[in-house]
Amino acid sequence: VCGVNGRFAWLVEGGAGQDVGRSCILVSIGGKNVMLDCGMHMGFNDDRRFPDFSYITRNGRLTDFLDCVIISHFHLDHCGALPYFSEMVGYDGPIYMTHPTQAICPILLEDYRKIAVDKKGEANFFTSQMIKDCMKKVVAVHLHQTVQVDDELEIKAYYAGHVLGAAMFQIKVGSESVVYTGDYNMTPDRHLGAAWIDKCRPNLLITESTYATTIRDSKRCRERDFLKKVHEAVERGGKVLIPVFALGRAQELCILLETFWERMNLKAPIYFSTGLTEKANHYYKLFITWTNQKIRKTFVQRNMFEFKHIKAFDRAFADNPGPMVVFATPGMLHAGQSLQIFRKWAGNEKNMVIMPGYCVQGTVGHKILSGQRKLEMEGRQVLEVKMQVEYMSFSAHADAKGIMQLVGQAEPENVLLVHGEAKKMEFLKQKIEQEFRVSCYMPANGETVTLPTSPSIPVGISLGLLKREMAQGLLPDAKKPRLLHGTLIMKDSNFRLVSSEQALKELGLAEHQLRFTCRVHLHDPRKEQETAMRVYSHLKSVLKEHCVQHLPDGSVTVESILIQAAAHSEDPGTKVLLVSWTYQDEELGSHLTSLLKKGLPQAAS
């Protein structure tokens, strides 16, 4: 039986890492097809924003081809194409995700839809109803719960950090397994714990590699810097603007500021721009089990997400005198509330803006971070930026060390890097191969990687056969292989080892006797009887452990092998020995012939 080949296809991949890029991976394992994530690309507004699903089947139905879809977390680059995929392209199979993802994902999709359709006026986009219909196909899973998708395929979720509800998934068919990490974070932060996986030893680990070439500084320095800056600005009487994306980092920073305010007894107000955040925050309060140790342990006294100091923001508050801190969306200062507030506050050097994440080129955020002090706004206005501009990196991806740590924890046979830049992945690949001595792959978009596996196949053995074979030899030793005679029967993907008699019986076949005969010429002038006698005495002396008999009819038997001596018809000086044995005695028979071919010892004569 040859090994079942696992086929892994890395379908489509986005550009510059970070928060942009489409994640969508197709895995074939043990004859099952699984789609991992179904992301969209933020950078495009045309067809390119969704993965090319026609690639999967060419022209068949997706539901027939795919056994299930797994979504790792609620970021749009991992789930944004889901309604398009299930409702517009057409997929009716199960979609698996964790409970928090299931809860938050539709909020984000709806928000995304609103911006695309209502603001940008796009046609041919998925509708609210489609999102609802799509979410009906979702099956929610718990952490560490083994879900049987069908008889053979099972999946299991592990905690991944990164954002609320992010999970890594183990996909298992028979003895073969794949682990897909999605995005994960190996260092805990203020609201989430660290990713964790047991030693599941999968055949393949598919890991993100956003920070393949980065080792990050300790998060404490970052936090301390952030808090210090905010604190100083507030003490000065300045206003602090923190542009954030609605979910994920925003909650971490809120918790950070909230606890700091609490600890330091600060009074300056903190505002959070309303909108989808409130809804999402509600879920953060609910899914306490998914947060970190501190929040989990203290929520009985007080749920950390029930902020005491952070209040909803109103447009009018921006003009209030005195210090304040405002979290506003979006995170790159390219539009919306954050930009409005920024324009109001930019002129005062007491104020401060803190960019907690990466900014795409062309946005206001990117411009001010690269040191630009005069910004051209629409309508030829020039905005002079006098406020302080700070940059703080709060990213929730694993860095190179974290990735290595996860690989060390899971102990996979192969590693596949996705979600990163080729040049950086090259470095990590080399490192992984060097440190763990496992092969590492980094396929390009649309490239397919095929991995041969050597699965162990269980074979049933009848107890009778086992006992019979046991009785023949010594006790079994776990470390040494044993030779066993039997017949392997393969019947409807079911393997059994039975004794040959039973196999014959089951198959309704008659037993065939197979006999080998061989003639050996001996130069011996004596009579046939005497030759036989000589052969007997010779064999008796050589084959001590076998039973050698001289039968009354003049033939010699060794076990069940028969030897008869006859005179050569032409040459009376030569005797012909006829040796005959069955197939089962092949070993002894061939040994015997070779022995006889050497001739009889002359000493006797």
Next chain:
Amino acid sequence: MAAHLKKRVYEEFSKVVQQQQEEIATKKLRLTKPSKSAALHIDLCKATSPADALQYLLQFARKPVEAESVEGVVRILLEHYYKENDPSVRLKIASLLGLLSKTAGFSPDCIMDDAINILQNEKSHQVLAQLLDTLLAIGTKLPENQAIQMRLVDVACKHLTDTSHGVRNKCLQLLGNLGSLEKSVTKDGEGLAVRDVQKIIGDYFSDQDPRVRTAAIKAMLQLHERGLKLHQTIYNQACKLLSDDYEQVRSAAVQLIWVVSQLYPESIVPIPSSNEEIRLVDDAFGKICHMVSDGSWVVRVQAAKLLGSMEQVSSHFLEQTLDKKLMSDLRRKRTAHERAKELYSSGEFSSGRKWGDDAPKEEIDTGAVNLIESGACGAFVHGLEDEMYEVRIAAVEALCMLAQSSPSFAEKCLDFLVDMFNDEIEEVRLQSIHTMRKISNNITLREDQLDTVLAVLEDSSRDIREALHELLCCTNVSTKEGIHLALVELLKNLTKYPTDRDSIWKCLKFLGSRHPTLVLPLVPELLSTHPFFDTAEPDMDDPAYIAVLVLIFNAAKTCPTMPALFSDHTFRHYAYLRDSLSHLVPALRLPGRKLVSSAVSANITPHEDPSHQFLQQSLERVYSLQHLDPQGTQELLELTIRDLQRLGELQSELAGVADFSATYLRCQLLLIKALQEKLWNVAAPLYLKQSDLASAAAKQIMEETYKMEFMYSGVENKQVVIIHHMRLQAKALQLIVTARTTRGVDPLFGMCEKFLQEVDFFQRCFIADLPHLQDSFVDKLLDLMPRLMTSKPVEVVKIVQTMLRQSTFLHLPLPEQIHKASATIIEPAGESDNPLRFTSGLVVALDVDATLEHVQDPQSTVKVQVLYPDGQAQMIHPKPADFRNPGPGRHRLITQVYLSHTAWTEPCQVEVRLLLAYNSNSRIPKSPWIEGGEVSSQVETSIEGTIPFSKSVKVYIMPKPARR
């Protein structure tokens, strides 16, 4: 047949028992002993099913068995064991055997043969495991018997190949507890008997069952604990176990590696895949460091904890634990710590204002970057960032221990510790502040670090702030800006949290005295003096101004040039503060001023210290007067007591001694006064009233002696004797007074007996000290003891009375260090006019905050008492967790007291005070016969009582009637 006979015997025997029980209750005691085994036997025979038998056994196990009857019970159990087919019953019997063999006073060697015997025929794995457990109990009971130990080890080795993990576990446990390495003992004869236990256990490191692997490692650790030296070869085996699939195996393996590294720190081990070799302790350190990033937090905690105790590790390795080479896009990046340091050294003091400030610099050679090092790289960086606070605390503790032994490491780990001040869990923050305090001798804070440290001063948690003040007390600051910064932040703290006043003043006191030269250039600015103009005189009551002055005056103590910078009012303020806050403001040598008392330089020994001399002299004066007229004695005593009290107030370091001696003298004075009473000469019935004074004196002396005994720390045995002697005198006085005032002989008889018992007890407790008590009351009393024992009560009283009057005044030797326990209630302050209103019948929580000084074991002794106006008193035992220990000899009690009462019409005050509970048994020196249980408890029953040791604070409360 024999068994049958035996059975008959017991049957009849038990019948007798039952009849006897019905008839005569008194004989029951004698007969229950043999019936124990008999009853059990009958029960077991009666049992029809295994479940029944099990029930009987369970019932039996509930009652203890006397040592004498153990053997009989064991025989019965064994007999039944042979017959029993049900494994669960056999299991119970086996466990009972183990329990019984642990009985004190029973030597289990007689049942060992049987136990081993039944072990050989046993088939059930569970029962086997239980039997091995029993053997373990037997073996540990007989640690001296080498032969038995050898035999048990043999048995264990034989069953090691069992298929059940439970049996193998127990075998390994047995080997760990009993196996020995001493080969010389039974070398003669059989060489087989000598087994290499370590090798045998080591073989099970690769067992297929993780539980067995764990047991094997634990057994090895057990061997180590018993003092056997482990072989170095184990190290490699243990290292392999570090990558085990199961956390309990890894956790145990980490321990084992640690043990081996402590045993063979200097031996050399090769580094795999290279030709280099390193010290074993370094290698082990690296491996344990690696475990700090293990998948299981239990292992991480274990690893982090053990790191702290590996002091022999080379500094090169140690420093790697704090090193995490940063990079960004394959270019080397400096850590924020490095950047901060650089900024600091370049004179600039700002950070991260620009985007790309942390831009990576040089390219990294891709080959040289090791992402998962085998070495110690960054272990602490990971540990301190861990998700679980248990790991973080363990890491902080380990850092502390390592930093204490290595100053260079202390310097390096500073940045990380400072970062921990911002941890999300308060416990971790507190722990790291304490850690920093402990290593503060080795470090000097940079300005930027100080900045971060000081930022925590605004923390709303009082514990954190006070720990931080404590830390600042012993911190070295490098620049004058640092001092200024610290002062500014402390003053900010003071305005934000005015309750921190005392703590901040104290902190500034130390800050000043540690850095006089750094304070000097700041003085004009701090005092806001001007070279030409007089400035306004600051408000003397402003706590902030006092704080500044405390800093300056303490700095001026060792900086003689500083007073020249003071303006006139500063000197005036100095004089005022020196008097009002003498513990904070030192004596200064001020030029041209007589104000200052002659400064006491620190290096004179206590005996040359004039105040100490004064104390000695006044005490000697008292002791020398033996035969003065009573009037004179009393006057002198009163005088001396007054002197001592004043001395205690003036000299805080002598307060303990002075108080202690004064109390003693007061007792003596009371005694003299009581004996001087005229009543003794007059017939008893007439002087009933006056005798009040004498009995009150006796009572007060008793109280004072308890105070002397329990309220002072550092009281030695010498003093305890004197105190007890004084108490005995008081008791004698009591006896005499009662003898004179009561009529009838009967009560007197009991009292006399009791008194004599006390004397006897005194003699037994302090027999070693009796020679020092010559001519004393007790000495004389003991001389007459035989006579006293036989005389009538009236006689006894008479003798005692004369003895008491003739007794001399004992010299109280002063202990080296003596401190009076004291407590100050900070909260509630008792100043509030607003009553605490609550609904009657419900409770109100009152926050109590107090500092305790020189209290030993406050968790068990300190109580809070609440006195209600109706005389009702309530005693509250604070939880042990409510006590904190901020410094040696000091404790802090922060607790909540629940008050409740029925409704009042007016608000009224309740009193809250602290009590010191004592138990007279705790102080009595342990003598062998006391341990032997010879002293009957009725003589000196432990006298328990409480001493109030703080001023009471009044709290205004108002329980309102409940609204319907």
